[in-house]
Amino acid sequence: xxxxxxxxxxxxxxxxxxxxxxxxxxxxxxxxxxxxxxxxxxxxxxxxxxxxxxxxxxxxxxxxxxxxxxxxxxxxxxxxxxxxxxxxxxxxxxxxxxxxxxxxxxxxxxxxxxxxxxxxxxxxxxxxxxxxxxxxxxxxxxxxxxxxxxxxxxxxxxxxxxxxxxxxxxxxxxxxxxxxxxxxxxxxxxxxxxxxxxxxxxxxxxxxxxxxxxxxxxxxxxxxxxxxxxxxxxxxxxxxxxxxxxxx
Amino acid sequence: xxxxxxxxxxxxxxxxxxxxxxxxxxxxxxxxxxxxxxxxxxxxxxxxxxxxxxxxxxxxxxxxxxxxxxxxxxxxxxxxxxxxxxxxx
Numbered sequence: 001x002x003x004x005x006x007x008x009x010x011x012x013x014x015x016x017x018x019x020x021x022x023x024x025x026x027x028x029x030x031x032x033x034x035x036x037x038x039x040x041x042x043x044x045x046x047x048x049x050x051x052x053x054x055x056x057x058x059x060x061x062x063x064x065x066x067x068x069x070x071x072x073x074x075x076x077x078x079x080x081x082x083x084x085x086x087x088x089x090x091x092x093x094x095x096x097x098x099x100x101x102x103x104x105x106x107x108x109x110x111x112x113x114x115x116x117x118x119x120x121x122x123x124x125x126x127x128x129x130x131x132x133x134x135x136x137x138x139x140x141x142x143x144x145x146x147x148x149x150x151x152x153x154x155x156x157x158x159x160x161x162x163x164x165x166x167x168x169x170x171x172x173x174x175x176x177x178x179x180x181x182x183x184x185x186x187x188x189x190x191x192x193x194x195x196x197x198x199x200x201x202x203x204x205x206x207x208x209x210x211x212x213x214x215x216x217x218x219x220x221x222x223x224x225x226x227x228x229x230x231x232x233x234x235x236x237x238x239x240x241x242x243x244x245x246x247x248x
Numbered sequence: 249x250x251x252x253x254x255x256x257x258x259x260x261x262x263x264x265x266x267x268x269x270x271x272x273x274x275x276x277x278x279x280x281x282x283x284x285x286x287x288x289x290x291x292x293x294x295x296x297x298x299x300x301x302x303x304x305x306x307x308x309x310x311x312x313x314x315x316x317x318x319x320x321x322x323x324x325x326x327x328x329x330x331x332x333x334x335x336x337x
Contacts (some may be wrong), residue, residue, distance in 0.1 A: 043250050044281050074302035080283045081302040084294045087254055088276045124250040124281070148250045158252075186250060215288065216250065217281065225288045 001061035001247070003028030008055050013067060013107045016099040022068040022075070023104060024051045026058035033115050035246030036063040036108035038101055038139075040122030040129045042217070045083035046070055049222060050123075060239065062119075062246070063111055067104045069097060069129075091125075093160040094132055101133045117246045121238070122147065124217060128165055134176060135168035141245035143177045143238055146216050148186035151194045169198040175205040177241040179234045181214035181227070209237055254278040263295045263306035272306070273298035282309035291315035 008026035015021050024046070028034055037057050041050040046068040057064035069092045074082035086092060105118050119141040122130035127147020134142035149156070150165045157164065176199070180192050187195070192208060199206045211218065211230035218227040219234060254276060261272045274296045282290035290309040297304035310318065326336060 042281070044283055077302040080307070081305060083283070084276065084296070084305055084307065085302045087278060088256060088274065088294065088296060091252055091254075125252075146250075149252060156252075161252075217288070223281075223288070224286055 001031065001034075001243075003030050003059055003061045005030045006055065006058040008051070008058060013065065014103050015067075015096075016102040016106075017096075019072070019099075021071040021100055021103070022046070023107075024054055024066040024068075025064070025107075026051075026054040027063035027111065027113075028058050028061050031061045031113065033113050034061050034063050035115050035242065036065075036111070036118045037242070037246075038104045038108065038118065038120045038133075039064055039066045040101065040120065040126030040133070041066055041069065042122075042124035042126050042220075043083065043087075044124075045079035045086075047079040049220060053121075053123075062242070063108055063114055065104045065108055067100045069100055072096075090158065090160050092129075094129075094163070097129050098133060098136050101129070102137050105137060105139060115246070117141075119143065119242055119246050121145065123219060124148065131165050131176075132168065134174055135165070135171045138173065140174050141177070141242060142172075142174055143179070143241060145179050145219060145234070146181060146184055146187060147178075148184075148191075148216070150187060151191040166195060166198055169195070169204065170202045172199070172202070172204050175241075175245050176207075177237060178206065178208040179219075179230075179237060180208065180210045181216055181218050181230065182210050182212045183215035186216070207237075207241070209234070251278065251280050253280075259295075261295075263297075265304055265306055267303065270297050270304045272296065279312075283307070285309035285311070287311050 013023045054064040070082040070086040073085040117140040121143040123145045127144045128149045214227040214230035217225040218230040257275045263272045272295045276294040295306040
């Protein structure tokens with residue numbers, strides 16, 4: 001399904017903890033009903049390229065919201081300043097992330113025309129947060145794009161991220177699509193193999209695709225990490241996956 | 249690769265930001281995706297103020313070789329006899 005008309009812009013949504021946070025909402029205006037997607041931004045922040053991804057989903061007939069996970073650290077600041085402030089503060093705590101993504105899911109389900117099915121997708125650190133969300137929130141399909149930090153050692157756990165996400169796999173609530181680069185160091189092919197091992201052990205529905213000649217952030221168009229072939233094939237996997245689990 | 253590896257050092261100095269000079273209180277050092285530099289990963293340093301204005305920041309993004317060269321240059325400058333003659337430890 002594609003849409004010719006869409007609306008997009010900055011809104012405020014309510015986090016599950018009651019906080020009002022900034023978000024970017026893009027949705028089709030010529031679709032009678034649509035599935036929905038929460039887009040989780042990468043570590044460099046709630047930026048132009050992530051908003052463009054939200055508009056891409058809207059152009060394909062999905063309502064999409066990007067919650068600004070860095071909003072609290074620097075309200076109204078540029079995405080770069082906010083990302084720097086969040087990093088200086090130790091990064092987004094997992095509990096806070098779940099509250100914000102949970103608020104975005106509720107917002108999308110409440111929109112006119114929303115079918116009720118909500119997917120989540122994230123890139124880089126947002127890929128890890130997608131895995132986290134899919135294990136803890138009521139969502140219908142999850143797409144993990146090179147999410148590093150899912151498989152960690154005990155020494156890598158922090159007060160902000162106190163539990164290894166890989167250990168939450170037993171609680172995964174929806175099908176998962178994973179898209180990775182063979183040349184990535186985090187997640188490395190060994191990390192993704194560990195994820196697959198855990199997903200299989202718990203009988204979860206998933207599909208992983210790892211692209212040769214691609215490393216981390218191969219979807220990021222403006223960066224040298226961009227890989228045209230992996231990106232093109234990856235986007236097709238995403239459309240097929242969401243068609244199956246959000247439109248069915 | 250995305251990393252969470254971040255080191256924050258308490259420092260004293262001044263930085264020239266978008267709004268003029270401001271006192272620097274922290275240097276946040278990490279190796280990750282840069283915001284702007286055309287490399288996949290960079291050694292990034294955010295020199296930040298102690299206040300609440302997030303734009304009071306001087307940011308640099310260096311490729312790894314440049315970062316090492318800079319670090320060595322800083323240390324060799326501080327170790328120079330003319331500098332040490334000033335009583336610098």
